[in-house]
Amino acid sequence: MKILILPDPAAAVARCAQIIAQTLTETPQAVLGLATGGTMEPVYADLVRRAEAGEVSLERMTSFNLDEYVGLPPEHPQSYHTYMAERLFGPLGLDPARTHLPRGDAEDPATEAARYDAAIGQAGGIDLQLLGIGGNGHIGFNEPSSSLASPTRVKTLTSATREANARFFGPDETVPRFAITMGIATILRSRRAVLLATGASKASAVAAMVEGPLSARCPASALQLHPSATVVLDTEAAAELELRQYYETVHPKGQEVMLG
Ligand code: F6R
Numbered sequence: 001m002k003i004l005i006l007p008d009p010a011a012a013v014a015r016c017a018q019i020i021a022q023t024l025t026e027t028p029q030a031v032l033g034l035a036t037g038g039t040m041e042p043v044y045a046d047l048v049r050r051a052e053a054g055e056v057s058l059e060r061m062t063s064f065n066l067d068e069y070v071g072l073p074p075e076h077p078q079s080y081h082t083y084m085a086e087r088l089f090g091p092l093g094l095d096p097a098r099t100h101l102p103r104g105d106a107e108d109p110a111t112e113a114a115r116y117d118a119a120i121g122q123a124g125g126i127d128l129q130l131l132g133i134g135g136n137g138h139i140g141f142n143e144p145s146s147s148l149a150s151p152t153r154v155k156t157l158t159s160a161t162r163e164a165n166a167r168f169f170g171p172d173e174t175v176p177r178f179a180i181t182m183g184i185a186t187i188l189r190s191r192r193a194v195l196l197a198t199g200a201s202k203a204s205a206v207a208a209m210v211e212g213p214l215s216a217r218c219p220a221s222a223l224q225l226h227p228s229a230t231v232v233l234d235t236e237a238a239a240e241l242e243l244r245q246y247y248e249t250v251h252p253k254g255q256e257v258m259l260g
Pocket residue numbers: 034035036037038039040066067131132133134135138139140141
């Protein structure tokens with residue numbers, strides 16, 4: 001794992017956006033795996049800014065989002081379809097045929113999950129998978145106890161996740177109990193993964209992911225098995241890493257270093 005520690009959340013977001021932009025510059029038709037949540041909002045704002053400035057184009061990429069709430073149709077204001085449409089796909093006028101999310105309103109969510117997993121394979125697999133992390137160590141909606149070999153499937157959300165995500169829903173709305181999520185095996189098949197975490201609320205999950213045992217207790221620890229995983233952190237999210245000094249020596253201020 002490559003651990004990049006940036007001085008503040010804005011620098012971590014910019015570093016993450018830079019990695020995505022660089023991938024698209026090298027491979028304009030790349031297949032991106034995308035995440036939602038509060039952490040990703042400034043990343044998408046940064047990408048929109050870069051695209052509008054002509055620094056990068058997302059027009060030829062294909063994307064597959066990690067997850068969607070079961071029961072929410074795409075047009076629901078709290079669906080991840082809407083999240084992506086408002087923050088990235090709409091502002092850049094991207095071709096909807098190239099942007100994919102699981103259908104939360106599918107008649108049979110289990111069949112939809114299997115179809116989605118197969119569609120990722122048919123697209124050639126994911127070149128760059130963007131990830132956030134839950135305070136409980138989830139990636140996508142692979143909650144603790146998820147099989148580290150899981151395919152895309154329906155998962156029951158923990159009460160911790162539903163409480164954390166209640167902030168996106170109105171006071172009279174209930175956070176859905178289930179989601180379709182890319183599985184951990186699906187995520188591990190990506191050719192490169194970049195996980196962004198900012199803020200003190202992620203510090204213990206980050207430490208468990210990077211330095212803890214490989215365990216379904218912290219699903220993100222499965223990234224220890226990924227051949228090319230980069231973890232981009234601000235100092236607060238990095239606060240509980242025991243080997244922090246080492247990471248900062250290898251990548252001063254989160255930069256790449258060349259041998260020699
Ligand atoms: C959502 C997803 C989740 C979030 C995680 C962190 O697509 O993949 O794993 O990345 O719940 O969410 P925030 O950024 O809101 O703390």
